[in-house]
Amino acid sequence: MKICIVYDSEGGHTEELAQSIAEGARMVQGGEVFLRSVHEANVRELPEMDAIIWGCPGHFGTISSGLKAWIDKLGYLWAEGKLINKVGAVFCTTATTHGGLEATMLNLITPMLHQGMIITGLTGNIPENALYGSYYGVGITCPVESNGLLSEEDKQLGMALGKRVAGVTAKFKGQQL
Numbered sequence: 001m002k003i004c005i006v007y008d009s010e011g012g013h014t015e016e017l018a019q020s021i022a023e024g025a026r027m028v029q030g031g032e033v034f035l036r037s038v039h040e041a042n043v044r045e046l047p048e049m050d051a052i053i054w055g056c057p058g059h060f061g062t063i064s065s066g067l068k069a070w071i072d073k074l075g076y077l078w079a080e081g082k083l084i085n086k087v088g089a090v091f092c093t094t095a096t097t098h099g100g101l102e103a104t105m106l107n108l109i110t111p112m113l114h115q116g117m118i119i120t121g122l123t124g125n126i127p128e129n130a131l132y133g134s135y136y137g138v139g140i141t142c143p144v145e146s147n148g149l150l151s152e153e154d155k156q157l158g159m160a161l162g163k164r165v166a167g168v169t170a171k172f173k174g175q176q177l
Contacts, residue, residue: 008056008066024162055091061100084116090137101139
């Protein structure tokens with residue numbers, strides 16, 4: 001099963017979160033992960049994928065311009081229905097506690113719904129998400145002044161999302177939608 005993770009990153013936090021998601025997806029047997037920044041990701045590869053996960057830093061509660069420009073290239077795939085029934089998930093990072101994590105994730109999910117994708121998030125019964133409580137995907141707050149890497153809890157959330165997407169994708173592939 002092929003899983004493509006596309007991310008836009010400015011300070012390295014979103015890239016690190018993307019790497020933890022990839023690590024989680026690789027934990028599921030048969031998971032082949034393609035980790036790409038928006039600068040190297042080719043939209044023409046997407047029809048070959050079984051799952052697509054994308055993420056970015058949140059900019060005022062919405063998608064970063066780098067990822068938005070990449071998403072805007074998906075029009076021909078929409079016209080041809082090439083992403084219908086692909087599993088999709090999203091993630092983002094923001095610099096402040098109330099910096100629009102959920103709004104950004106909802107904005108990231110919208111183009112997936114237009115493509116006919118099947119959206120997966122995190123369920124509340126997995127230990128990593130029990131207190132975090134995000135059902136849309138993974139959103140991490142990375143204060144600018146922190147100058148550090150993601151916390152171990154943040155990485156665990158990313159891995160949990162990667163495992164969930166890979167597991168759901170494996171089930172769908174086994175049932176030939």
